[in-house]
Amino acid sequence: MSILPHHHHLHHTTTIRHRRHHHNHRIYYAVTTPIKTRPKLEPLVTTTTPIITSPKADDPGLKSTWSHRAWVATGCTTVLATLASSVVGSANEHMWIEPVLSGFMGYLFADLGSGVYHWGIDNYGDASTPVFGTQIDAFQGHHKWPWTITKRQFANNLHALARVVTYAVLPIDLLCHDQPVVMAFVGMASGCIMFSQQFHAWAHGTKSKLPPVVVALQDTGVLVSRSQHADHHRPPYNGNYCIVSGVWNRLLDELRVFEALEMILFFKLGLRPRSWSEPNSDWTEEAEDSPATFSHDTC
Ligand SMILES: [Zn+2]
Ligand SMILES: [Zn+2]
Numbered sequence: 606m607s608i609l610p611h612h613h614h615l616h617h618t619t620t621i622r623h624r625r626h627h628h629n630h631r632i633y634y635a636v637t638t639p640i641k642t643r644p645k646l647e648p649l650v651t652t653t654t655p656i657i658t659s660p661k662a663d664d665p666g667l668k669s670t671w672s673h674r675a676w677v678a679t680g681c682t683t684v685l686a687t688l689a690s691s692v693v694g695s696a697n698e699h700m701w702i703e704p705v706l707s708g709f710m711g712y713l714f715a716d717l718g719s720g721v722y723h724w725g726i727d728n729y730g731d732a733s734t735p736v737f738g739t740q741i742d743a744f745q746g747h748h749k750w751p752w753t754i755t756k757r758q759f760a761n762n763l764h765a766l767a768r769v770v771t772y773a774v775l776p777i778d779l780l781c782h783d784q785p786v787v788m789a790f791v792g793m794a795s796g797c798i799m800f801s802q803q804f805h806a807w808a809h810g811t812k813s814k815l816p817p818v819v820v821a822l823q824d825t826g827v828l829v830s831r832s833q834h835a836d837h838h839r840p841p842y843n844g845n846y847c848i849v850s851g852v853w854n855r856l857l858d859e860l861r862v863f864e865a866l867e868m869i870l871f872f873k874l875g876l877r878p879r880s881w882s883e884p885n886s887d888w889t890e891e892a893e894d895s896p897a898t899f900s901h902d903t904c
Contacts, residue, residue, distance in 0.1 A: 662756045669760035677760045680767025680799050683774050687792035690778065691807035692787030704789035711793030713852065716829075718794070722855070724863050726879035727846070729870075739755040745879075751838055754806045764803045770799045805848040808834035811893055825841045826850060843880040 695704045723744070732742035743765075747754060754762065757816075773793045781787040806830050807819050822828040829851035837845035844858040845851070857863060870876040 664753075667753060667757045667761060673758075673760035673764035676764040676771070677767045680770045682841040683771050683778070684792055684799060685777055686789050686798040687774060687795065689902070690782050691785045691788035691792055694783060694788060698785065700785070707786045708789040708793040710736050711790040711795075712797055713851070713881070714790070714837075715794045715797030715801065716847045716849035716851065717853045718798055719849045720857060723846040724847060724866075728880055729876060730865070746841075748838065751809060754802075755809050758807065762806055763799060766802060766803045772794045801848050804828045805834070807831075808848065826852065841880070857859075 691704050691708070695701060707735060726741045726744045727748070730737060731745075732738045735740055774791060777791050778788075781791070805814060807823065808831050810819075810831070812820055812831070819828070823830045827850060829848050833845055833851045833854060834848065836876045837863045843863065846863065847853045847857070865880045867881070870878070
């Protein structure tokens with residue numbers, strides 16, 4: 606998923622490169638400099654998600670609209686239909702181990718996918734990027750004002766991923782509805798991806814205010830923990846991207862997978878990730894008047 610938003614840039618920059626080899630850097634730099642261009646884009650920003658200036662806790666941009674709720678309902682229905690299809694198919698074929706294992710793989714895949722996607726939108730593109738511009742802008746805003754995610758209403762936070770899940774999963778359901786193992790993987794993966802933003806919001810919560818069951822799931826590593834995600838918002842701002850269970854974070858960071866991908870994209874295509882420009886105002890948390898994002902009971 607994370608690769609998609611860059612197609613436009615890749616295509617664009619590659620085309621230019623054929624003509625003007627020695628001007629690559631200047632061209633790419635212009636493409637990947639978000640903060641300077643953002644104010645000019647303000648009139649294009651929709652009222653749904655992005656927040657350009659420091660938001661207040663009661664900002665209308667944090668509230669759910671009926672459109673958000675409709676998309677989340679559609680996404681949930683799609684995921685539940687996929688899982689139900691898996692259960693019915695498994696019962697008919699008297700098999701349990703395979704779909705359960707497949708569902709577990711889907712859960713693991715979702716965490717990895719959330720990391721790759723999050724890394725992509727944190728580091729590349731800007732508000733004007735086709736399709737993913739709103740998400741990119743929202744995630745960049747999240748680094749500046751992390752506490753806002755705890756004030757966002759449920760459907761406001763999930764609707765973008767619910768839309769992606771609906772469009773991606775419905776065709777798979779139509780094609781593979783008679784394959785319970787596939788349905789288990791797709792249902793779990795898409796469900797976890799859709800709810801990853803809720804898990805992310807919980808990772809920004811304070812222990813005393815979260816439901817005890819959520820704290821238990823975080824503490825046992827089923828959901829991404831508050832302390833692990835807190836490290837994502839601390840220098841050097843280039844790790845802990847996974848936001849479902851966080852199970853991949855350590856491996857990806859120790860093997861420096863994202864750093865390797867960044868080097869490949871830079872040397873092959875000249876794309877410069879935002880995390881290399883640290884410290885700068887894009888990632889640094891602004892002082893805010895709300896309760897702390899990661900309070901002292903984080904760990
Ligand atoms: Zn991030
Ligand atoms: Zn966060």
